[in-house]
Structures are given as structure tokens and as C-alpha cells.
Amino acid sequence: GTAVGEFGTIRRTTNGGQTWVHQTSGTTNFLWGVSFTDANNGTAVGGTAADSAGTILRTTNGGNTWVGRTRGTNNLVGVSFTDANNGTTVGSFGTILRTTDGGNNWLSQSKAVTLLSLEDVSFTDANNGTAVGGSIGESTIVRTTDRGNTWASQTSGANNDLHAVSFTDANNGTAVGDFGTIVRTTDGGNHWVSQVSGTMADLWGVSFADTNHGTAVGGGAIFPSTILTTTNGGSTWAIYQFDFYIPLNAVSRTDAKNATVVGGAGIILRTTDGGNSWVQQASGTTVDLLRVSFTGANTGTTVGQFGTILRTTDGGSHWVPQQSGVTDVLSGVSFIDTNHGMACGDLGIILRTTDGGQTWMRESTPTQYGLSNVACTSPSSGTVVGYGGAILRREAVR
Numbered sequence: 001g002t003a004v005g006e007f008g009t010i011r012r013t014t015n016g017g018q019t020w021v022h023q024t025s026g027t028t029n030f031l032w033g034v035s036f037t038d039a040n041n042g043t044a045v046g047g048t049a050a051d052s053a054g055t056i057l058r059t060t061n062g063g064n065t066w067v068g069r070t071r072g073t074n075n076l077v078g079v080s081f082t083d084a085n086n087g088t089t090v091g092s093f094g095t096i097l098r099t100t101d102g103g104n105n106w107l108s109q110s111k112a113v114t115l116l117s118l119e120d121v122s123f124t125d126a127n128n129g130t131a132v133g134g135s136i137g138e139s140t141i142v143r144t145t146d147r148g149n150t151w152a153s154q155t156s157g158a159n160n161d162l163h164a165v166s167f168t169d170a171n172n173g174t175a176v177g178d179f180g181t182i183v184r185t186t187d188g189g190n191h192w193v194s195q196v197s198g199t200m201a202d203l204w205g206v207s208f209a210d211t212n213h214g215t216a217v218g219g220g221a222i223f224p225s226t227i228l229t230t231t232n233g234g235s236t237w238a239i240y241q242f243d244f245y246i247p248l249n250a251v252s253r254t255d256a257k258n259a260t261v262v263g264g265a266g267i268i269l270r271t272t273d274g275g276n277s278w279v280q281q282a283s284g285t286t287v288d289l290l291r292v293s294f295t296g297a298n299t300g301t302t303v304g305q306f307g308t309i310l311r312t313t314d315g316g317s318h319w320v321p322q323q324s325g326v327t328d329v330l331s332g333v334s335f336i337d338t339n340h341g342m343a344c345g346d347l348g349i350i351l352r353t354t355d356g357g358q359t360w361m362r363e364s365t366p367t368q369y370g371l372s373n374v375a376c377t378s379p380s381s382g383t384v385v386g387y388g389g390a391i392l393r394r395e396a397v398r
Contacts, residue, residue, distance in 0.1 A: 001013050001016075001017065001036075002023075002034050002036060002042060002044075002063060003020070003034070004025075004031035004032070004033070004034045004044050004046070005030070005031060006030045006031075007028050007030070008025040008026070008027040008028045008029055008030075008031060008046075009022075009025070009031065010022070010023040010024075010025045010031065010034075010044065010063060010066065011023070012062070012063045023063045023064070023066065024065075024066065025044070025057055025066050025068070026057070026066055026067075026068055027046070027055055027057065027068055029046045029047055029048050029055045030046045030047060030048070031044050031045065031046035031055070031057070032045060032046050032047070032075070032076065032077040032078065032368070033045050033046070033076070033077060033078040033079045033089070034079065035079045035080050035081045035087065036081075037081045037082070037083050037084050038084070039062055040059070040060055040061055040062050041059070041060055041081070041084045041102070042058070042059050042062075042063065042081075043056065043057065043058050043059075043079050043081060043087060043089075043103055044056075044057040044066070044079070045057070045076035045077070045078070045079045045089045045091075046075070046076060046077075047074070047075030047076055047077075047091065047092075048075070054073040054074055054075055054076040054089075054091055054095065054097075055068060055076065056068060056076065056079075056089065056103060056106070058102070058103045060102075073091065073095055073097070073108075074091045074092040074095045074388075075091050075092045075095075076089045076090070076091035076095065076097070077090065077091050077092065077367065077368060077369075078090050078091075078366060084102055085099070085100055085101055085102045086099070086100050087099050087103065089106075090366070092369060092387070092388045095108075096108065113142045113151040113152065113153055113389065114133070114140045114142055114153060114389040115388060115389050116133050116134050116135055116138065116140040116388075116389060117133045117134070117135070117372070117386065117387050117388060117389065118131045118132065118133035118140070118142070118372060118385035118386060118389055118390065118391065119132060119133040119134075119161075119162065119163050119164070119372045119373065119385070120132055120133070120162075120163060120164045120165050120372060120373045120385070121165070121373055121374070121375045121383055121384070121385045122165045122166050122167045122173065122375055123167075123375040123376075123377045123383060124167045124168065124169050124170055125170070125377065126147055126377045126378065126381065127144075127145055127146060127147050128144070128145055128167075128170040128188070129143070129144050129148065129167075129375060129377075129383055130142070130143050130144075130154075130165055130167055130173055130175075130189060131143075131151075131165070131383075131385045131391065132156075132162035132163075132164070132165040132175045132177075133161070133162060133163075133372070133385070133389075134160070134161040134162055134177070135161055136161060136178075137159055137160065137161075138159065138160075138161065139156050139158045139159065139160060139161060139162045139177060139181075140153070140162070140389075141153070141154040141155075141156050141162065141165075141175065141189060141192070142154065142391075143188070143189045145170075145188075147393070147395075148383055148391065148393045151391065154189045154190070154192065155192070156175065156183045156192040157183065157192055157193075157194060158175075158177060158181050158183050158192070158194065160177045160178035160179050160181045161177050161178045162175045162176065162177035162181065162183075163176060163177050163178070163202070163203065163204050163205070164176050164177075164203070164204060164205045164206045164216075164250070165206065166206045166207045166208045166214065167208075168208045168209070168210055168211055169211070170188055171185070171186055171187055171188045172185070172186050172208075172211050172233070173185050173188075173189065173208075174195075174206055174208060174214060174216075174234055175192075175206070176197075176203035176204075176205070176206045176216045176218070177202070177203060178202045178203075179200050179201075179202065180197040180198070180199040180200050180201055180202075180203060180218075181194075181197070181203065182194070182195040182196075182197045182203065182206075182216065182228075182234060182237070183195065184233065184234050195234045195235070195237070196236075196237070197216070197228060197237055198228070198237055198239050199218075199219075199223070199226055199228070199239060200223070201218045201219040201220075201223035201224075201226045202218050202219070202220070202221075202223070202247075203216050203217065203218035203226075203228070204217060204218045204247060204248065204249045204250065205217045205218070205248065205249055205250035205251045205261075205291075206251065207250075207251045207252050207253040207259065208253060209253045209254055209255045209256060209259075210255075210256070211233055212230070212231055212232055212233050213230070213231055213253065213255075213256045213274070214229070214230050214233070214234065214253065215227060215228065215229050215230075215251045215253045215259045215261070215275060216228040216237070216251070217248035217249070217250065217251045217261050217263070218247065218248060219241070219242075219245065219246075219247060219248055220245055220246060220247025220248070220263075220264065221245065221247070222245070223245065224241040224242055224243065224244070224245055225241065225242040225244055225245060225246050225247070225248050225263065225267075226239065226240070226241050226242075226248065227239075227240040227241075227248065227251075227261060227269075227275065227278065228240075229274065229275035231256075231274070238275070240275065240278065246263050246264040246265055246267055247263055247264045248261050248262075248263040248264075248267070248269070249262060249263045249264065249288070249289065249290050249291070250262050250263075250289075250290060250291045250292050250302075251292065252292045252293055252294040252300060254294050254295075254296055254297050255297065256274055257271075257272055257273060257274050257297075258270075258271065258272055258294075258297045258315070259271050259275065260292055260294060260300055260302075260316055261278070261292075262283075262289035262290070262291070262292045262302045262304075263288070263289060264288045264289075265286050265287075265288065266283040266284075266285040266286045266287055266288070266289060266304075267280065267283070267289070268280065268281040268282075268283045268289065268302070268316060268319065269281070270315065270316050272315075281316040281317070281319065282319070283302075283310060283319050284310070284319055284321065285304075285308060285310070285321075287304050287305040287306055287308050288304050288305045289302045289303070289304040289308070289310070290303060290304045290305075290329070290330070290331045290332075291303055291304075291330075291331060291332050291333045291373060292333070293333045293334050293335045293341065294335075295335045295336070295337055295338055296338075297315060298312070298313055298314055298315045299312065299313050299335075299338050299356075300312050300316070300335075301322075301333055301335060301341060301343075301357060302319075302333065303324075303330035303331070303332070303333045303343050303345070304329070304330060305329050305330075306327055306328075306329070307324040307325070307326040307327045307328060307329075307330055307345075308321070308324070308330065309321070309322040309323075309324045309330065309333075309343065309357060309360070310322070311356070311357050322357045322358070322360065323359075323360065324343070324351060324360050325351070325360055325362060326345070326349055326351070326362070328345055328346040328347055328349055329345045329346045329370075330343050330344070330345035330349070330351075331344065331345045331346070331370070331371070331372055331373065332344040332345065332371060332372055332373030332374045332384070333373075333374065334373070334374045334375050334376040334382065335376065336376040336377070336378060336379055337379065338356055339353070339354055339355055339356045339379075340353070340354055340376065340379035340380075341353050341356075341357065341376060342374045342376055342382045342384075342394075343360070343374065344371040344372075344373065344374045344384050344386070345370070345371060346370045346371075347368050347369075347370070348365040348366075348367040348368045348369060348370075348371060349362065349365075349371065350362070350363040350365050350371065350374070350384060350392070350394075351363065354379070363394070365392060366392070367386075367390055367392070369386060369387040369388060369390060370386050370387045371384050371385070371386035371387070371390065371392070372385055372386045372387075373385060380394070380395075381393075381394055381395055382394050
């Protein structure tokens, strides 16, 4: 067997791992993946911290010599060969390369619909979903109507990064982003119309309970913590601002009356009157909370820094910590019912629970890059989006 790692490290064993021998790779780049088809023929891939020089190394003698070159592509993080000639490597920003001649030549097969990071995703059923994201001064929206098998780009008309999206059915959805940006569609994203938010604060989260009743949240830095509420699908938004400047990161609205907001420094806010008044709840933590998902007025889960997961079954009167099994940032969470949910975060982390979070199981994923949010469509299915336009789909095993 062969193992690879940082600084171009390659180690080889021929006795089941009892001893490992160093091999000369000829590179100092981080090597993320390796694949052998037999004792002699193998390929290792990697890249640089700058994410601009994908590296491919090839051996035909069990690693006694490795021949490599910098591909001039993005970082490569995984590789698989089915025989000595045919192989595929994948990397950041949707990179997919294919060889049929043992690695002498590589052809791009990338089908990424966007290379911009995707920050949020919303599915209304198993087939129809929308993801949003972007970068400074640029937005991206992608849409699927076939369970994520194909995605198509949409034009929002917004020139700002979009941070969150919420659809209530296949047609009606709202996205929010930098500088108070709000865009709305009533035809599944064929047309997006800008709405007047009344604020220049960055908006980090949005959630609609139905076509008319929605809440958007944001602020922080030079802007007060801000909550916007609409009762008419965003034709008008009412602004509620606080006397503190903590970013409000996410909201989950379950009906016309009830919504829960989470944000920096462990803040949790709750309304039971449609957003006319907000009450702060005791979270028991001071870490940043980044997402929240309620399946009804009472039962919800929030996630955040350092692998934090909190759970309530009484509308937030009490929040109970759960053991995530990780210490990295968890930036996304989605529950389809009281028991079944998924969370995601940095380093490609995806967690899944079938018992309301009493136990969380880590899923195997094909990426080490950050994942922003997840949308569950059934107890066993969900879609995750993240860095560099990454879209991962989990399907129920039939």
C-alpha cells in the first residue's frame, strides 16, 4: 500500500504496514490522493496552498520513481484508476480531469455550473431546489428540477453576494445578501425581481413560512443587529433593529407567528407574534451560532463554531447541548422531521442523525473543503453546497 500527505510525502509498505519506506516524490506540494491499480502502476495528486497548481505524479514501478508535472489547474484532491490506463482526478472549483493513456494526457470533464462558492440551498420537494452564493460584487443562483442531476444558472440582477435563500414551493422563493439585497421570484427563478429592504446592512439569513410570511436577518460590524419581517411576500418589509451590533446569521420561521433567530456570541432570539416583539433566549454558549432549523413551533436545532450543536423541544425555553463528535465549524443544519436531520461544515464534514440528535454519525464525503449548508428532502436524502460551487447529493439506498 501507499500513503501520501503534506510536503510531497509518499510512504510505501509491502508487508501490510509493518514497515513503511520513504519514496522521493520530487515535489513539496501537498498530496491529497493516491490510487494504484496493481503493485506497480499508481497515481498521486495534490496542489499548493495558492490553489493554482494542480499536481499529478505517476509511477510504473511501485514508486521507486515518480514522474510528475504541475498541471496548471486547481488543486486536485482525489484520484481513482480502474486499470493502468483509465483514471479520473477531481479537485477544487469543480475540476474533473480524465485520462485514457495512463496519465500521459488529461482532458477536462468539468461540468460545474458555477465556480463561485455556494452559501445556501433550499429544496421544496425531492426534485426542485435552488442554491445561491457568489463573491464580493457578484452573485450566483443555480437551479435543479431533477433531484440535482443537472443544475442551470439563473440571473438574479443582483450585483452582490447572496448568502441565503428560502423557497416555500417550486415557484416562490426569496434570496438575500450583501448591502440589504433582497430578490424574489414567483416562477421558479426564471425571473428575479429586486425588493426594497430599507437597510444597507448585510443580510445573512432568510426564511419563509408560506408565500407571504417571511423573515430576513443580518447586521453586525457598523450596522445594528437587524431583523426584517414581511406579511406580503416582500412587497414591503418592516425593520426591527436592536441596540447591539452582533451579526444575526440565520432564521427559521415555521408559521405566521413563530420564528427563531441565531447569531454571533451565542445569541438566540424568538418571536411568537409574527416579529412584532423579540425575546432573547438563554443558549448556554458564547460561540457563534450559524444556522438553525425548526420542524415545528417547538422542536429545533442550531449549529455553530467548535462543533457546537444545541437542541430544543420546547420552543427555546431550554437549549440542550448535543455531542457532534467534531470540533470544527458547523455551518449548516436541516431537519426533515423531529428525528431525521443533517449538519455540515468545514473540512467536508457531513453529520447525520436519525434520533433527533441524541447521536450524530459522520458521513464519508469526497471533499475536504468547507460546506455551507444542507437541505434535507427525505429522512435519508439531502443536498449540500459549499466552497467553489461544490454540490453534494445524498440519496436513499434502495
